[in-house]
Amino acid sequence: MSYDLTGKIVLVTGASSGIxxxxxxxxxxxxxxxxxxxxxxKRLQALAAELKAPTYLIELDVRDQPAVQRAIDGxxxxxxxxxxxxxxxxxxRALTRLHQYDISDIDEMVDTNVKGLLYVTRAVAPGMxxxxxxxxxxxxxxAGHATYPNGAVYCATKAAVKSISEGLKLDLNGTPVRVSSxxxxxxxxxxxxxxxxGDKARADxxxxxxxxxxxxxxxxxxxxxxxxxxxxxxxxVVMMPVAQSSTGLVYRQPLPxxx
Ligand code: NDP
Ligand code: 8X3
Numbered sequence: 001m002s003y004d005l006t007g008k009i010v011l012v013t014g015a016s017s018g019i020x021x022x023x024x025x026x027x028x029x030x031x032x033x034x035x036x037x038x039x040x041x042k043r044l045q046a047l048a049a050e051l052k053a054p055t056y057l058i059e060l061d062v063r064d065q066p067a068v069q070r071a072i073d074g075x076x077x078x079x080x081x082x083x084x085x086x087x088x089x090x091x092x093r094a095l096t097r098l099h100q101y102d103i104s105d106i107d108e109m110v111d112t113n114v115k116g117l118l119y120v121t122r123a124v125a126p127g128m129x130x131x132x133x134x135x136x137x138x139x140x141x142x143a144g145h146a147t148y149p150n151g152a153v154y155c156a157t158k159a160a161v162k163s164i165s166e167g168l169k170l171d172l173n174g175t176p177v178r179v180s181s182x183x184x185x186x187x188x189x190x191x192x193x194x195x196x197x198g199d200k201a202r203a204d205x206x207x208x209x210x211x212x213x214x215x216x217x218x219x220x221x222x223x224x225x226x227x228x229x230x231x232x233x234x235x236x237v238v239m240m241p242v243a244q245s246s247t248g249l250v251y252r253q254p255l256p257x258x259x
Pocket of ligand 2: 140141142143184185186187247
């Protein structure tokens with residue numbers, strides 16, 4: 001029997017766009033209550049207005065550890081018992097040789113993808129252990145499984161997410177708290193626009209001639225992980241568009257039945 005999400009409290013970081021927004025929509029459709037966190041509050045407000053689900057919004061920069069702790073400690077009583085944490089907030093900046101990388105780009109990726117994810121996990125997981133109930137789902141990447149040229153920093157952050165997911169599962173052994181990682185390949189979101197600092201034309205080239213995953217495709221898998229019966233833990237799911245077979249191998253011509 002699958003795990004019923006009705007009335008469950010789901011905290012989604014990076015809910016203002018892309019995969020996080022799609023997951024918020026999917027959890028809401030499954031009957032969950034949503035805590036939506038991101039820096040762009042207007043985006044969260046617009047999403048909340050569309051969702052037919054109770055929502056609580058947090059304007060949050062996951063890089064700010066005291067703010068993360070304050071946000072979790074300050075949740076209203078009826079929102080405190082978070083059942084599912086989706087650690088999704090993250091980004092890439094540039095594609096550059098490591099010895100030439102902007103220090104600010106390095107800092108932003110490491111601070112968001114690694115330290116931010118750790119801060120949110122560190123703030124939310126103790127409550128799950130105390131309640132003997134919960135599920136932490138991290139959005140990793142195929143970049144955490146295979147490093148590509150000019151992507152050392154982003155790939156390292158996603159390799160760190162893989163290690164954190166593995167380590168968290170080990171450290172939560174003996175509790176019923178579950179840990180999953182969903183690791184996608186190319187997903188068309190605002191990811192590449194952010195990577196290339198707003199250069200939309202360059203971002204579009206990433207998906208040129210092929211059919212990428214959508215946020216909704218990833219949300220399907222996240223929901224699958226979240227709805228397994230309580231004795232089942234999905235540890236790691238790697239998913240790619242059918243036109244992609246590795247970080248560097250993408251087929252950019254029509255595929256029968258696909259595009
Ligand atoms: P988007 O750029 O569309 O969304 C990124 C989200 O992260 C936004 O909601 C943004 O919100 C949030 N975010 C970024 N920095 C911070 C911060 N400091 N504090 C809080 N929230 C933050 O990209 P995706 O949806 O594609 O990315 C979501 C996750 O998926 C990332 O972890 C990414 O690494 C991962 N991923 C993406 C893939 C892809 O090809 N698109 C493939 C594999 C993994 P705001 O700016 O409002 O704060
Ligand atoms: C995002 C996918 O291949 O651009 O994690 O690194 S990739």
